[in-house]
Amino acid sequence: MIGQPLVLDAVRLVRGSHAMTFDVALDAGASAAVIGPSGAGKSTFLNVVAGFEQPDSGRVWIGGTDVTGADPADRPVSMVFQENNLFSHLTVAINVALGIRPRLSAGPADRETVANALARVGLQGFEDRMPGTLSGGERQRVAIARAIVRRKAVLLLDEPFAALGPRLRRDMLLLIKKLQAETRMTMVFVTHQPEDAARIADTIVFLDDGRTVASGKAEGFLDRRDVAGLADYLGETEY
Amino acid sequence: MTKPFHGQLLGRRQVRAGIISGAAVMAGMAVSIGAAVYALLAAAAEFSSGTDPVFTAYIWSVTRFTLLQACLSTIISIGLAIPLARAIARRQAFAGRKWLLRLLAVPIGLPPIVAALGLIEIWGRQGIVNHALIALGMDSPVSIYGLAGILIAHVFFNMPLAARLLVSQLERVPAEHWRNASQLGLGQWAVFRLIEWPFMRSHLPAVSGLVFMLCITSFTLVLLLGGGPAATTIEVAIYQALRFDFDPQRAVILALIQLLLTAFLLLILTMIGGSPDEQATLGQAAKRYPGRGVAARFFDYGLIGLCALFLLAPLVSIAISGLSADFVRLLNEPVVWRAIFTSLAIAAIAALISVSIAATLVRARYAAMPLAYDYPWARAFRLSASGASSLVLLVPPIVLGAGWFVLLRNRADIFAVAPFIVITINAMMALPFTVRVLEPAHTTHMARTARLSSALGIGGLDRLRLIDWPGMRRSFLLAMAFAMALSLGDLGAIALFGSQELITLPYLLLQRMGSYRTNDAAGLALILGIVCLVLMIFADQGRKSGEAGAQL
Numbered sequence: 001m002i003g004q005p006l007v008l009d010a011v012r013l014v015r016g017s018h019a020m021t022f023d024v025a026l027d028a029g030a031s032a033a034v035i036g037p038s039g040a041g042k043s044t045f046l047n048v049v050a051g052f053e054q055p056d057s058g059r060v061w062i063g064g065t066d067v068t069g070a071d072p073a074d075r076p077v078s079m080v081f082q083e084n085n086l087f088s089h090l091t092v093a094i095n096v097a098l099g100i101r102p103r104l105s106a107g108p109a110d111r112e113t114v115a116n117a118l119a120r121v122g123l124q125g126f127e128d129r130m131p132g133t134l135s136g137g138e139r140q141r142v143a144i145a146r147a148i149v150r151r152k153a154v155l156l157l158d159e160p161f162a163a164l165g166p167r168l169r170r171d172m173l174l175l176i177k178k179l180q181a182e183t184r185m186t187m188v189f190v191t192h193q194p195e196d197a198a199r200i201a202d203t204i205v206f207l208d209d210g211r212t213v214a215s216g217k218a219e220g221f222l223d224r225r226d227v228a229g230l231a232d233y234l235g236e237t238e239y
Numbered sequence: 240m241t242k243p244f245h246g247q248l249l250g251r252r253q254v255r256a257g258i259i260s261g262a263a264v265m266a267g268m269a270v271s272i273g274a275a276v277y278a279l280l281a282a283a284a285e286f287s288s289g290t291d292p293v294f295t296a297y298i299w300s301v302t303r304f305t306l307l308q309a310c311l312s313t314i315i316s317i318g319l320a321i322p323l324a325r326a327i328a329r330r331q332a333f334a335g336r337k338w339l340l341r342l343l344a345v346p347i348g349l350p351p352i353v354a355a356l357g358l359i360e361i362w363g364r365q366g367i368v369n370h371a372l373i374a375l376g377m378d379s380p381v382s383i384y385g386l387a388g389i390l391i392a393h394v395f396f397n398m399p400l401a402a403r404l405l406v407s408q409l410e411r412v413p414a415e416h417w418r419n420a421s422q423l424g425l426g427q428w429a430v431f432r433l434i435e436w437p438f439m440r441s442h443l444p445a446v447s448g449l450v451f452m453l454c455i456t457s458f459t460l461v462l463l464l465g466g467g468p469a470a471t472t473i474e475v476a477i478y479q480a481l482r483f484d485f486d487p488q489r490a491v492i493l494a495l496i497q498l499l500l501t502a503f504l505l506l507i508l509t510m511i512g513g514s515p516d517e518q519a520t521l522g523q524a525a526k527r528y529p530g531r532g533v534a535a536r537f538f539d540y541g542l543i544g545l546c547a548l549f550l551l552a553p554l555v556s557i558a559i560s561g562l563s564a565d566f567v568r569l570l571n572e573p574v575v576w577r578a579i580f581t582s583l584a585i586a587a588i589a590a591l592i593s594v595s596i597a598a599t600l601v602r603a604r605y606a607a608m609p610l611a612y613d614y615p616w617a618r619a620f621r622l623s624a625s626g627a628s629s630l631v632l633l634v635p636p637i638v639l640g641a642g643w644f645v646l647l648r649n650r651a652d653i654f655a656v657a658p659f660i661v662i663t664i665n666a667m668m669a670l671p672f673t674v675r676v677l678e679p680a681h682t683t684h685m686a687r688t689a690r691l692s693s694a695l696g697i698g699g700l701d702r703l704r705l706i707d708w709p710g711m712r713r714s715f716l717l718a719m720a721f722a723m724a725l726s727l728g729d730l731g732a733i734a735l736f737g738s739q740e741l742i743t744l745p746y747l748l749l750q751r752m753g754s755y756r757t758n759d760a761a762g763l764a765l766i767l768g769i770v771c772l773v774l775m776i777f778a779d780q781g782r783k784s785g786e787a788g789a790q791l
Contacts, residue, residue, distance in 0.1 A: 050418070050422065051421075052418055052421075071421070072418070072421040072422045073421055073422060073423070073424035074424075075422075077422065078422070079418065079422060081415040081418070081419075083413070083415065084413035084414075084415035084416060085415060085419065087416070087433055087434070087437075089437045090433070098423055098425075098433075099423065
């Protein structure tokens, strides 16, 4: 599984009274954190990549392919949401297996793939559990296991750990970092915690007021003084 | 959501007044309903000592038919409502979607007698459907009278109700599920099995139970569309036994059977979770990514179109034939004006009584709330105060009326007390609805104001004038509108107790239909339909904005 470069080329869209402009290029296998104030358009950014929102103009490229008009199902993209990632009336195994093929039964080969994926997220033997019996962190692990078996080029995470406590969140971030290093997926995650970004991302994209203001190497990004609005967002402006 | 506050917010005197008045109202209701049931039981005991067989073949066949038509009506209504709800929920953005959802609410607000007239105009001997069938080469017209007509009418009333409830259920599916489904490339069938069906299934028993209950207790539609003894339900048979055959024995037995049926159903309904609630369906729903296939689109829009046509055709027909009625002559008839005034007077008084009873019960429940944590009797009291309003469902208007008819038949001039009985029955009939409007409004109102007013020491009449009335006025008026519309459209009580001295609009309409003065009937139906719809729309709009306000 190898990541593909992800490019949003002059993407513009208007939602209500908000005009948004996304212009960003991520390398194959990048691990990018999207940060910015509430309402800056972080979730919209992911929705455009996944195909849940259609841009009014501009193009979205994944690898060498223009996916701008493609259906969500036809894009090499997996997405993990903050909640409701699992169908609550289906077992963990079937929820993961849906990532391989949209059927309600899994063959022996699939079952092994599912078991492997669950093992990689630290949930060995959870196949027959129901989502309702899992903790919030465990449910998110199942969703990540499904993203692993989908073997897509791009993984999008929309604040998937925002509802978890600090310790759990750190564990999950380390897990994600490890899996990303193993699979080399291109990963984009939205976060409200700049320290998360510093911890696992190699690239940071800063959004403000519906625009991609800047993107670049994570190292030292948060200390940059040339990015308009960044210091303000981080709460470092002088009074 | 406001967190319930469990402290003592009412003064000692207010609590006592609330509980005592609640108990008095409940006692009054128990006596009036109990008297009817007692009269039925006593009469039955008296008859069973006679020699005639109690359970005649006729009674069995009527009971069987009642159950049969209710089963079929429920199956067809739900069977159509599921794909319709699915199509409406899948297609989030088509022109007229809002109007379609409103159209689904219309039959519930329409007096059954008006709807029946519209259905006869479309499906009857002279209707469009038969013309079309004959043009297509059928030999003889299809009759709407009998089982077919009853089913069409019940589907007309209940399919949209069920569809609305199911749509609101589907709109509760988290948006992430739809996104997941589209990202995973799930097909239509998988989406149905994985998402839509599980979400609807949890609501189906309650929705089906409600529809079944409505079909078991439906009187007007069966009276107008049933055909002879072969297609008669228990309620209609009670009416015929009392008004035409003067056979109180048969009426009593039938009424007791009906009582058993509704009691059994109510028990089951309570066990499966009571009546389904409807969330506002017009709000912003999750974005859907439905199949773009031509077949799926054709199916969805085809179904939506057919259902809209099925619901609209009778309404349009009522409007057209109503407008061609001779209103000048109609409005020059004193009896028409008398019917209008009688209807309005009965509806207004019944609504006022219903809202007062509801308010007293709601207040009593609230007053007893803090005590319920310490005293079992207070818990029991609160439970029976909420049960009192559903007790009305247990004893349908016709059964209640039959009970009083039997009770009073040798003791008083039934037709002299008829107006009071009709008013009482109409008031009770509306009670479940008025309580449902008032209770949440009262809870929110108290949560907002109770602590503040007791802190400021505002009580008694001042509180009523300054705080409670301004805060609750809206809900009172809504409940009034609801109750008035129900009473205006009611044919059950008035069919039993109506006479040349006591004529309401539906009763007059029934007479004109019976004497084949269809032109008059159409005009009266239009008047009645418009008045009821206006009241219902008013109540419905207010209920929705009231709910939105309650979330602040």
